[in-house]
Amino acid sequence: xxxxxxxxxxxxxxxxxxxxxxxxxxxxxxxxxxxxxxxxxxxxxxxxxxxxxxxxxxxxxxxxxxxxxxxxxxxxxxxxxxxxxxxxxxxxxxxxxxxxxxxxxxxxxxxxxxxxxxxxxxxxxxxxxxxxxxxxxxxxxxxxxxxxxxxxxxxxxxxxxxxxxxxxxxxxxxxxxxxxxxxxxxxxxxxxxxxxxxxxxxxxxxxxxxxxxxxxxxxxxxxxxxxxxxxxxxxxxxxxxxxxxxxxxxxxxxxxxxxxxxxxxxxxxxxxxxxxxxxxxxxxxxxxxxxxxxxxxxxxxxxxxxxxxxxxxxxxxxxxxxxxxxxxxxxxxxxxxxxxxxxxxxxxxxxxxxxxxxxxxxx
Amino acid sequence: xxxxxxxxxxxxxxxxxxxxxxxxxxxxxxxxxxxxxxxxxxxxxxxxxxxxxxxxxxxxxxxxxxxxxxxxxxxxxxxxxxxxxxxxxxxxxxxxxxxxxxxxxxxxxxxxxxxxxxxxxxxxxxxxxxxxxxxxxxxxxxxxxxxxxxxxxxxxxxxxxxxxxxxxxxxxxxxxxxxxxxxxxx
Numbered sequence: 448x449x450x451x452x453x454x455x456x457x458x459x460x461x462x463x464x465x466x467x468x469x470x471x472x473x474x475x476x477x478x479x480x481x482x483x484x485x486x487x488x489x490x491x492x493x494x495x496x497x498x499x500x501x502x503x504x505x506x507x508x509x510x511x512x513x514x515x516x517x518x519x520x521x522x523x524x525x526x527x528x529x530x531x532x533x534x535x536x537x538x539x540x541x542x543x544x545x546x547x548x549x550x551x552x553x554x555x556x557x558x559x560x561x562x563x564x565x566x567x568x569x570x571x572x573x574x575x576x577x578x579x580x581x582x583x584x585x586x587x588x589x590x591x592x593x594x595x596x597x598x599x600x601x602x603x604x605x606x607x608x609x610x611x612x613x614x615x616x617x618x619x620x621x622x623x624x625x626x627x628x629x630x631x632x633x634x635x636x637x638x639x640x641x642x643x644x645x646x647x648x649x650x651x652x653x654x655x656x657x658x659x660x661x662x663x664x665x666x667x668x669x670x671x672x673x674x675x676x677x678x679x680x681x682x683x684x685x686x687x688x689x690x691x692x693x694x695x696x697x698x699x700x701x702x703x704x705x706x707x708x709x710x711x712x713x714x715x716x717x718x719x720x721x722x723x724x725x726x727x728x729x730x731x732x733x734x735x736x737x738x739x740x741x742x743x744x745x746x747x748x749x750x751x752x753x754x755x756x757x758x759x760x761x762x763x764x765x766x767x768x769x770x771x772x773x774x775x776x777x778x779x780x781x782x783x784x785x786x787x788x789x790x791x792x793x794x795x796x797x798x799x800x801x802x803x804x805x806x807x808x809x810x
Numbered sequence: 811x812x813x814x815x816x817x818x819x820x821x822x823x824x825x826x827x828x829x830x831x832x833x834x835x836x837x838x839x840x841x842x843x844x845x846x847x848x849x850x851x852x853x854x855x856x857x858x859x860x861x862x863x864x865x866x867x868x869x870x871x872x873x874x875x876x877x878x879x880x881x882x883x884x885x886x887x888x889x890x891x892x893x894x895x896x897x898x899x900x901x902x903x904x905x906x907x908x909x910x911x912x913x914x915x916x917x918x919x920x921x922x923x924x925x926x927x928x929x930x931x932x933x934x935x936x937x938x939x940x941x942x943x944x945x946x947x948x949x950x951x952x953x954x955x956x957x958x959x960x961x962x963x964x965x966x967x968x969x970x971x972x973x974x975x976x977x978x979x980x981x982x983x984x985x986x987x988x989x990x991x992x993x994x995x996x
Contacts, residue, residue, distance in 0.1 A: 612837045652992075
């Protein structure tokens with residue numbers, strides 16, 4: 448397994464990151480701005496800074512085909528940035544929310560995107576040709592608290608949302624004139640806007656950090672603050688799901704998750720490292736960490752020469768430097784995303800965290 | 811109208827969209843109400859197991875039926891039962907018993923419940939001993955005296971602390987996070 452590719456960009460927390468489809472451009476949310484990095488050799492160098500938000504940027508997403516960047520912030524605004532020869536051109540989106548925006552994701556069709564917010568609603572935004580701006584339609588019911596995560600179904604109509612009221616929901620974000628009528632699936636047949644296709648609560652009602660549909664869209668996974676990961680397999684519209692599998696883990700809660708195949712999920716969070724979970728409808732389990740700690744430990748011990756030991760004792764009064772975690776990320780991982788896919792399988796993922804690092808992992 | 815103070819109007823009550831206007835209990839997991847008498851009869855059965863020397867069975871039985879739906883009194887009764895079981899188990903037996911419960915079906919759930927009771931027990935012993943031992947002084951600061959009285963609570967605490975240590979070894983920090991997150995309290 449190839450070693451992870453670590454990019455230590457700066458000493459600020461990264462709220463969200465996104466790579467372009469060709470993986471040459473990297474957009475990173477740093478405080479009030481979005482930094483756009485360009486790949487140069489093995490490194491990413493700062494190319495542009497998207498300024499416009501007055502408060503912390505909470506979400507950034509690059510559309511894979513059009514290359515447009517959408518950002519959202521605690522200042523209750525979202526911008527769509529279009530690449531032009533003169534640089535990035537922002538367009539304000541009319542979100543009409545009275546609380547912070549928390550997360551944003553493009554639909555796979557790239558004609559619309561969803562924004563999570565603290566105003567207990569989800570603006571689903573689409574482009575209005577006539578007026579030449581982005582407008583939004585609100586999903587309101589039955590959300591009772593802040594939306595912390597949104598994720599799209601591959602059909603670009605169904606939207607999964609995780610909330611601090613402990614519920615993960617599957618909702619319809621069908622917009623007339625923008626979307627084609629979707630194929631009926633296990634989640635629902637007729638899907639007018641704001642149809643609730645599923646509402647799931649885990650045992651402890653801990654708040655949800657992350658949601659994701661499986662690659663086929665026929666299963667939903669969500670991670671909550673009670674250190675559990677729950678996978679839901681729906682049976683048919685309006686019927687209880689076929690299976691709801693909840694795995695209580697021994698580690699700290701997961702902040703983000705991504706499906707690599709139909710039977711594998713990669714999740715990472717407060718433990719500062721990514722974990723592999725494997726299973727199917729009959730049961731899921733934690734298969735282990737993505738990092739192999741064995742060889743790293745050997746390397747560390749080799750570096751401890753006698754000279755180094757006495758120097759440490761002299762400088763710090765101890766022989767071991769224990770200020771470093773033995774994981775690649777040195778703080779909570781906020782976001783993990785698919786980096787490279789091959790034949791419907793994710794082969795590489797990228798992670799970013801509070802330590803200002805973006806790391807690319809080979810699965 | 812002139813006497814109406816605008817600033818004291820509860821505007822949340824007038825806004826149908828306000829979070830104050832919906833029932834928060836619908837957001838929490840459903841718990842079935844339980845009477846104190848039921849908790850007491852369960853406690854009786856568990857004590858019987860304990861007297862028979864089956865402390866693991868007693869612990870398992872107590873952890874599988876946490877009285878989430880009981881009132882304060884019922885919850886106190888169950889806490890007393892669990893503390894009694896915990897104190898009756900020797901230190902050397904803790905880890906084997908915990909790993910056996912963990913590997914049984916529904917084991918993580920049972921250990922989460924145990925963690926809840928350990929924390930509740932800690933809260934109670936410290937609360938009881940502070941109210942008994944701390945007397946506010948005229949000088950303005952509190953002074954703890956009667957150290958001997960504190961030892962009783964201290965001993966219960968040391969039992970709970972060693973259980974806590976052994977439990978985290980097996981169930982990990984995830985167990986602590988679950989207890990903090992869980993809306994079903996014991």
